[in-house]
Amino acid sequence: MTVNSTNRIDFEVIASLVADGARVLDIGSGDGTLLEILQERRNIDGRGIELSQRGVNECVARGLSVIQGDADHDLVHYPDQSFDYVILSQTIQATHNPKIVLDELLRIGRHAIVSFPNFGYWRVRASLMFKGRMPVTRDLPYSWYDTPNIHFCTMRDFVSLTKEVGATIDRAEALNGAGQKLAVSMPWSLWNLFGQQAVFLLRR
Amino acid sequence: MTPGGSQPYLTSPRDVRNEDLGRMTVASEPLESLTTNAGSEAVNPSSDVLRFGADKPLQLDAGTLLSPFQIAYRTYGTLNADKSNAILICHALTGDQHCASTNPVTGKPGWWENLIGPGKPVDTDRFFVICSNVIGGCMGSTGPASPNPATGKPFALDLPVITIRDMVRAQAMLVDHFGIDRLFSVIGGSMGGMQVLQWASSYPERVHTAIALATGARHTSQNIAFHEVGRQAVIADPEWQQGRYLEKGTRPSKGLAVARMAAHVTYLSEAALHRKFGRNLQDRDAPSFGFDADFQIESYLRHQGLTFVDRFDANSYLYMTRAMDYFDLAADHEGQLAEAFRGTRTRFCLVSFTSDWLFPTFENRAIVHALNATGASVSFVEVESDKGHDAFLLDEPVMTATINGFIMSAAKSRGLAQ
Numbered sequence: 001m002t003v004n005s006t007n008r009i010d011f012e013v014i015a016s017l018v019a020d021g022a023r024v025l026d027i028g029s030g031d032g033t034l035l036e037i038l039q040e041r042r043n044i045d046g047r048g049i050e051l052s053q054r055g056v057n058e059c060v061a062r063g064l065s066v067i068q069g070d071a072d073h074d075l076v077h078y079p080d081q082s083f084d085y086v087i088l089s090q091t092i093q094a095t096h097n098p099k100i101v102l103d104e105l106l107r108i109g110r111h112a113i114v115s116f117p118n119f120g121y122w123r124v125r126a127s128l129m130f131k132g133r134m135p136v137t138r139d140l141p142y143s144w145y146d147t148p149n150i151h152f153c154t155m156r157d158f159v160s161l162t163k164e165v166g167a168t169i170d171r172a173e174a175l176n177g178a179g180q181k182l183a184v185s186m187p188w189s190l191w192n193l194f195g196q197q198a199v200f201l202l203r204r
Numbered sequence: 205m206t207p208g209g210s211q212p213y214l215t216s217p218r219d220v221r222n223e224d225l226g227r228m229t230v231a232s233e234p235l236e237s238l239t240t241n242a243g244s245e246a247v248n249p250s251s252d253v254l255r256f257g258a259d260k261p262l263q264l265d266a267g268t269l270l271s272p273f274q275i276a277y278r279t280y281g282t283l284n285a286d287k288s289n290a291i292l293i294c295h296a297l298t299g300d301q302h303c304a305s306t307n308p309v310t311g312k313p314g315w316w317e318n319l320i321g322p323g324k325p326v327d328t329d330r331f332f333v334i335c336s337n338v339i340g341g342c343m344g345s346t347g348p349a350s351p352n353p354a355t356g357k358p359f360a361l362d363l364p365v366i367t368i369r370d371m372v373r374a375q376a377m378l379v380d381h382f383g384i385d386r387l388f389s390v391i392g393g394s395m396g397g398m399q400v401l402q403w404a405s406s407y408p409e410r411v412h413t414a415i416a417l418a419t420g421a422r423h424t425s426q427n428i429a430f431h432e433v434g435r436q437a438v439i440a441d442p443e444w445q446q447g448r449y450l451e452k453g454t455r456p457s458k459g460l461a462v463a464r465m466a467a468h469v470t471y472l473s474e475a476a477l478h479r480k481f482g483r484n485l486q487d488r489d490a491p492s493f494g495f496d497a498d499f500q501i502e503s504y505l506r507h508q509g510l511t512f513v514d515r516f517d518a519n520s521y522l523y524m525t526r527a528m529d530y531f532d533l534a535a536d537h538e539g540q541l542a543e544a545f546r547g548t549r550t551r552f553c554l555v556s557f558t559s560d561w562l563f564p565t566f567e568n569r570a571i572v573h574a575l576n577a578t579g580a581s582v583s584f585v586e587v588e589s590d591k592g593h594d595a596f597l598l599d600e601p602v603m604t605a606t607i608n609g610f611i612m613s614a615a616k617s618r619g620l621a622q
Contacts (some may be wrong), residue, residue, distance in 0.1 A: 023579075047576075053585060058575050060583040063613020064552065067584035077573035111279065162382050 009179030010089055010115040011037055013199045017113055017171060018042050022084035025108065028091035029072045033061035035066070047083075049074055073095045075104040083108055089115045090197075093149045098168040103165050105203040111170070115199040118174070120154030120192040124184070139177075139196065162202060171201040206613035239313050246517055247351070249276040249337070249344025250308045253299055254381055263341065265530075266364035272353065275378050276344025277301050280320065280329035283382060289620055290384045292375060293324055294334040294392030294399035296597075297467075297524050298516055300343040302485035303335040304328065309343075309515045318599050319391075325608040330620070331388065338399075339374045340366035342517035349450060360447035368395070368531045370400045376410070386410050388618060389611065393417035393596035394563065395524070398531045400570065404552070405533060405544040414616045415553045416609060417596040418560050420567035421541050421574070422532040422556060427562060430470050431525035434463030438518045447519055460518040461509030468508045473559035478500060498606050534574075541574035548575075551583040553610040555596070555603050562593040577601045584611055 011034050017026060021036055022044050024089070026035050029048030032055075047183045048066035050056045059066035071088065072095050078201065086109030088101070093116050095101045105112035117140055118124075126136035134144040153161070155174065162169055174182040174195025191198075254275045261271030278301040283290060293303050293316065304320040306313060320333060335347040340363070352359040353433065370488040390403045390411050397419025403497065404414040423431075438444055441459025445452045469477075485491065486503040499501040537543035552575055555567035565586045575582040587602045590593040596603065 030272070047581070053588065056585050057602060057606055057609070058552070058582075060585065061609025061612070063609070063616065065581040065583055067576070067582055067585050069569075069572075069584075074576075077576045079577055079579075082579055 009175055010197050010199050011156050013173050013175065014087060014089060014113055014115060015041055017201050018044065019086055020025050025083045027086065027088045029059050029066050032062045032064045032066065034089060035064050036062060039147045045186055063158045071101045075108060076110045080107055085109055085113055086112045093151050095151065098151050099161060099165065102161060106165065106167055106202065110203065112202040114202065115197060118150040118155050118192065118195045118198050120156060121196045122193050155195055155198045156188060158198065167202040167204050169200060170203055172197045213406040219221040222438045231275035234293040234355060245309055245344055246342040246347065251276050251278050251344060253344060254378055256377065264364050264370050265367040268364050270346065275336050275344040275374055277334060277418050278305060280333040281331050283332040286488055287384045288388060288618060289330065290332045290387050291332060291389045291391060292379065293320065293333060294396035295335065295338065295392065296396045297528065300415050301335045301337045315597060319607065321524045325604055325611055326391065336378055337374055338371040340520060341525060342520035348519035348523055358450045360519055366527050366622055368398045368402050368527050369406065372399050372406055376407060386412055389413040394419055394593065395528050398528065401533055404548060404550050411550045414549045416591055417555045418557055419565045420563045421534055421571050423528050426478045428529045430467065433466050435522050435525060437462040438522060443460055457513040460513045460521060462519060465505040465509040468505060471554065471592055471594045471603060472561050473590055475559060475590040476592055489537065542577040545575055545578045545580055548578060548580050551614055552580060554582065555606060556586045557589045557595040559585060559590045560593045560595065
């Protein structure tokens with residue numbers, strides 16, 4: 001279910017947000033890289049959900065507890081507050097109902113970590129502005145008609161969604177194209193312009 | 205350990221001892237009427253047999269004790285010093301203990317040699333593999349063809365109805381016999397998968413990993429319906445003789461063959477049938493305008509039915525199908541399947557197949573969801589296949605890779621060296 005297969009600069013930030021020994025549910029586990037990083041560095045008790053059969057197979061072969069499923073349908077079966085962290089990395093834009101999914105994350109996890117490509121990034125805006133075309137970049141490599149990313153949002157859009165579902169933002173990070181964190185002192189408007197990716201640590 | 209010693213069917217009921225011992229049939233003397241291979245394997249199996257005497261009865265869900273009783277089994281590989289490398293294989297409806305070696309009745313390779321053997325995912329160079337014929341079966345474990353110690357005649361329908369939990373309880377006694385506290389893995393598909401789930405639920409501390417394929421936590425109404433068609437076909441055969449065909453020297457072969465034909469269709473898929481047979485005619489250019497096997501599929505099914513009756517006991521078929529029908533793991537826990545696995549530390553691996561309409565993905569997924577609800581460690585893959593329910597027995601590379609990866613990583617975590 002991790003739909004953007006480019007190098008995952010958000011993993012470092014996510015790993016820094018997770019406490020040692022935590023119980024973690026990673027939704028959109030991909031090939032299991034993030035779960036493996038978290039197991040090695042944070043000694044977590046990890047579980048995963050992944051949409052693609054190939055991804056699940058790679059995860060299972062790596063010894064990870066990953067099931068085939070998706071964020072839109074399979075979260076309902078997890079009990080309230082059964083994980084310390086529920087991670088949705090680079091996946092919320094591919095869900096059918098991001099609001100319900102975010103609600104579920106906050107129900108299942110004491111914390112939710114959400115990372116996504118920021119559609120407010122200046123290159124995206126520039127593509128629309130100057131080419132008049134939907135952006136196709138290294139990190140968003142799909143054409144509009146075959147993209148699994150059906151619900152793009154900007155950082156500002158996401159912040160207003162967190163308010164709508166009653167979430168508290170404990171931390172937010174914006175990463176530029178090189179994976180560097182943007183300065184905390186920047187206003188939201190600049191993060192939204194220069195952040196290529198966003199990572200949020202939420203709770204309710 | 206062979207409780208009961210040299211007289212395995214000498215049992216506690218006093219009435220048996222004097223009058224019936226003389227005409228009782230012991231394991232070394234097959235019943236006269238059991239003339240086929242399947243018949244003699246039922247009573248006098250060529251595989252290892254563990255006999256339990258009056259001191260070790262089997263508690264049955266039907267509310268009675270089965271005693272004496274015996275379990276026929278095969279083992280492959282070597283049990284290591286700390287007894288941590290044992291894998292129990294649970295067979296499906298018409299399977300047997302010969303999972304990885306030539307079947308003594310059919311002469312065919314073991315039914316799961318795709319998965320089990322030297323260098324295979326269930327590597328017999330590395331693991332100690334146990335596979336037993338289930339209670340109620342017809343390959344040497346106590347079943348309806350076994351002599352009833354009270355009469356000296358085959359049990360037939362006097363054997364209490366056997367459940368999946370009864371089968372598992374007996375297997376646990378076999379595992380005890382080897383002095384194994386904790387199985388590295390319990391693996392099975394279909395009815396074997398039901399046993400796997402029952403093992404994980406009944407003996408969570410004895411199951412390190414559980415691999416259940418193409419199965420369900422309950423038998424659905426549709427599946428019960430198909431089983432009932434099969435049973436009625438057997439029972440409607442006049443040769444069935446109210447179940448007493450072994451004594452009367454008859455065999456309900458026609459009924460059992462029809463049962464197998466109907467069941468066999470449920471193990472395949474429309475796509476697989478179409479690919480294999482289509483509407484092709486059998487050895488003819490035009491339909492006969494009669495009721496011969498005009499179509500290849502008819503001929504194939506008739507063949508399946510005919511070969512089945514040579515290796516399987518009709519009454520055992522009734523008992524096996526009944527055991528599956530009665531299986532409902534959630535019902536044993538007030539309708540909450542998750543309760544069956546509460547607090548489990550077993551690592552689970554489940555696999556379903558896209559074209560399996562007997563145990564479709566959603567039935568398998570229901571187990572996954574219940575396990576998720578308990579916070580259990582579970583891996584789950586739905587394998588793309590057009591081979592239907594039988595896919596779990598066939599060479600399915602994705603299934604093999606999944607099981608292999610799961611076992612490898614679990615072995616590492618259990619400290620089992622390569």
